[in-house]
Amino acid sequence: MSAEQSKSVGSAISIKGVVKEFTRGGQTLRVLDSLDLNVPEGSFEALMGPSGSGKSTLLNLIAGLDKPTSGEITVAGARLDKMSDAEITAWRAANVGIVFQSYNLLPVLTALENVELPLLLHKMSSAERKKRAQIALDIVGLSDRMGHYPRMLSGGQEQRVAIARAIVNDPKVIIGDEPTGDLDRNSADEILKLFEQLNRELGKTIIMVTHDPEAAERATVIRRLNKGVLA
Amino acid sequence: MNLPGLAVRNIYRNPVRLALTIAGVAVALLTFVTLRTAVMSWDEAKNYTLKDRLVTRHKVTFVMDLPKNYADDVRDLKGADGKPLIRASTFLNWFGGKDPAHENDFFATIAADHTTFLTVYDEIKIPDDQLKAFNETRNGAVVGDLLAAKFNWKVGDNITLESPIFGARENGEPWAFKIVGLYSTTSKAVDRLTFYFRWDYMNDGVRAEAKDRVGWIASRSVDAAHAAEVTAAIDKRFDDADTQTLTQDEATFFQGFMGMVSSVLAIMSYLSYIILAILGLILANAISMSVRERTNEYASMKAIGFHAKTLASLILTESTLIALAGAIPGVILSYLIVDVALGDFLEYNLANFFPVFRVKIWTYAEAVAAATVIGLLAGIVPALTVARLNVVENLRRVA
Numbered sequence A: 001m002s003a004e005q006s007k008s009v010g011s012a013i014s015i016k017g018v019v020k021e022f023t024r025g026g027q028t029l030r031v032l033d034s035l036d037l038n039v040p041e042g043s044f045e046a047l048m049g050p051s052g053s054g055k056s057t058l059l060n061l062i063a064g065l066d067k068p069t070s071g072e073i074t075v076a077g078a079r080l081d082k083m084s085d086a087e088i089t090a091w092r093a094a095n096v097g098i099v100f101q102s103y104n105l106l107p108v109l110t111a112l113e114n115v116e117l118p119l120l121l122h123k124m125s126s127a128e129r130k131k132r133a134q135i136a137l138d139i140v141g142l143s144d145r146m147g148h149y150p151r152m153l154s155g156g157q158e159q160r161v162a163i164a165r166a167i168v169n170d171p172k173v174i175i176g177d178e179p180t181g182d183l184d185r186n187s188a189d190e191i192l193k194l195f196e197q198l199n200r201e202l203g204k205t206i207i208m209v210t211h212d213p214e215a216a217e218r219a220t221v222i223r224r225l226n227k228g229v230l231a
Numbered sequence B: 001m002n003l004p005g006l007a008v009r010n011i012y013r014n015p016v017r018l019a020l021t022i023a024g025v026a027v028a029l030l031t032f033v034t035l036r037t038a039v040m041s042w043d044e045a046k047n048y049t050l051k052d053r054l055v056t057r058h059k060v061t062f063v064m065d066l067p068k069n070y071a072d073d074v075r076d077l078k079g080a081d082g083k084p085l086i087r088a089s090t091f092l093n094w095f096g097g098k099d100p101a102h103e104n105d106f107f108a109t110i111a112a113d114h115t116t117f118l119t120v121y122d123e124i125k126i127p128d129d130q131l132k133a134f135n136e137t138r139n140g141a142v143v144g145d146l147l148a149a150k151f152n153w154k155v156g157d158n159i160t161l162e163s164p165i166f167g168a169r170e171n172g173e174p175w176a177f178k179i180v181g182l183y184s185t186t187s188k189a190v191d192r193l194t195f196y197f198r199w200d201y202m203n204d205g206v207r208a209e210a211k212d213r214v215g216w217i218a219s220r221s222v223d224a225a226h227a228a229e230v231t232a233a234i235d236k237r238f239d240d241a242d243t244q245t246l247t248q249d250e251a252t253f254f255q256g257f258m259g260m261v262s263s264v265l266a267i268m269s270y271l272s273y274i275i276l277a278i279l280g281l282i283l284a285n286a287i288s289m290s291v292r293e294r295t296n297e298y299a300s301m302k303a304i305g306f307h308a309k310t311l312a313s314l315i316l317t318e319s320t321l322i323a324l325a326g327a328i329p330g331v332i333l334s335y336l337i338v339d340v341a342l343g344d345f346l347e348y349n350l351a352n353f354f355p356v357f358r359v360k361i362w363t364y365a366e367a368v369a370a371a372t373v374i375g376l377l378a379g380i381v382p383a384l385t386v387a388r389l390n391v392v393e394n395l396r397r398v399a
Ligand SMILES: Nc1ncnc2c1ncn2[C@@H]1O[C@H](COP(=O)(O)OP(=O)(O)OP(=O)(O)O)[C@@H](O)[C@H]1O
Pocket: A022, A023, A024, A029, A031, A049, A050, A051, A052, A053, A054, A055, A056, A057, A058, B392, B393
């Protein structure tokens, strides 16, 4: 086993010397500057920092939604910076669950169907799909809302459906970009409790961006990003 | 739940837009079917014309007439081998008659030589006793059964017509006719809306300078396969005479007579394709609007792991289904309006121009196929837009 490989053993996310620049109108903006990050498997981390510091940019790189300008990104054992778009898309379907600030549920689908959606990407009988989606909804405590459409749910409930959708494929890594940003204190607490439970009981690696110090307190590690550099 | 199911649910999302789009597609297809049917039925009219029926008229224009003895010359024409070229021949005049009782209703009035007429137009059927009466009654007329039904004419009725072409009778009396028979036909080549009367009765009544002149000579060649040579032989016969002729077989004559119409047909044909383009724009507009409203849904599906190709086919499925949803009422509407209502009306009232006005099954197939293909095409731009959608930028916008 080479030194390089042994280093990434036990780490769900490993980032080395990542630079991310955006070019707009001839101007280049360096958002992430030679960033290193190592998130061990089973860690629950909060990412904080001022607006515009590059938190979402970093999460997008981890989720494979965007590519770094340079540097290495390894998530759940895959070298994202070396993969094609199609490969990353397929990889993401199996390995990462994403929860956004706006829940992004499909309004024409019921809670159960929204959770089933990612399972359409896998060969699976419809009965099996349904069963798994029911289990995921049960985990987030919404077994009694399966037939409800998003418009019939509260914000907190919608976000819990979104979390069920993120975990239904049993991904190793869950990413949340301000998942409680639109919620009141009580609903936010429920979501955070859910994250703790997913982390503790199911061993999911979670990285969550938040502006809320109370939310960050629930995580095991708090990291701060400032001007593209992790403190 | 599956992806086609998701496409179907997206279709129902905006019922008002869906209803308007379906109505737009249906009306566009109705127009398409109407235009195609008009073009095809006009085209088809010439299929009923006979290749071996020859029409001889004045070389300059069919408005000018010919000496009556030309009819005998045509009938007696022989080939180089001395065998007859013509097996039957008759002569006719356009009378331009009008019934003062039906001032605004046009119908054709033709003077025909009763002794030879039915040998050339053997599709015309007249009951034996009525034919006998026609032969025995100098001012007798046989009228199409449909025309008789329209004007409520019966055998035995006396009809007076006026002719702007020939004026009053030489002796000052009106043109009085007695309906002695009603005819039907065995082929659509001959309409059932004409008023035929005896040529000798017309010849009696016209002014001296119009006597013994015929409008055109209709004949049947012995051999349909050599119609072209026979028409040439007829015209050659009168090459050195004072009045030259132009002879065409019925099919060619029909096209010449309808010559002006052919440009109208071309325009109709052209318009039918313009209609399809409009249909495409209606669909493309509806699909683009719907897809744009759902941009962030497609972005989040991409974030979940759906491939660009999958999302593109989701949109193409949706646009094709909407087109089909409009094609079905479009076909039903076309059947009811074009095939049933308009078809009956035109075949009855404008049989000369539209002997058969029925939608071909092929036209329906063409309409549905066109809608399907256009539906697919209309989805291409939105599908490509979604396929190229940048997830990060779109999720930024909503967050
Ligand atoms: N696609 C892009 N094109 C150009 N600039 C971008 C793009 N995405 C991000 N940026 C810039 O990168 C910087 C970091 O943005 P990012 O969204 O990562 O910040 P953030 O830390 O998530 O902020 P917030 O707390 O407000 O969500 C900002 O200055 C932003 O304008």
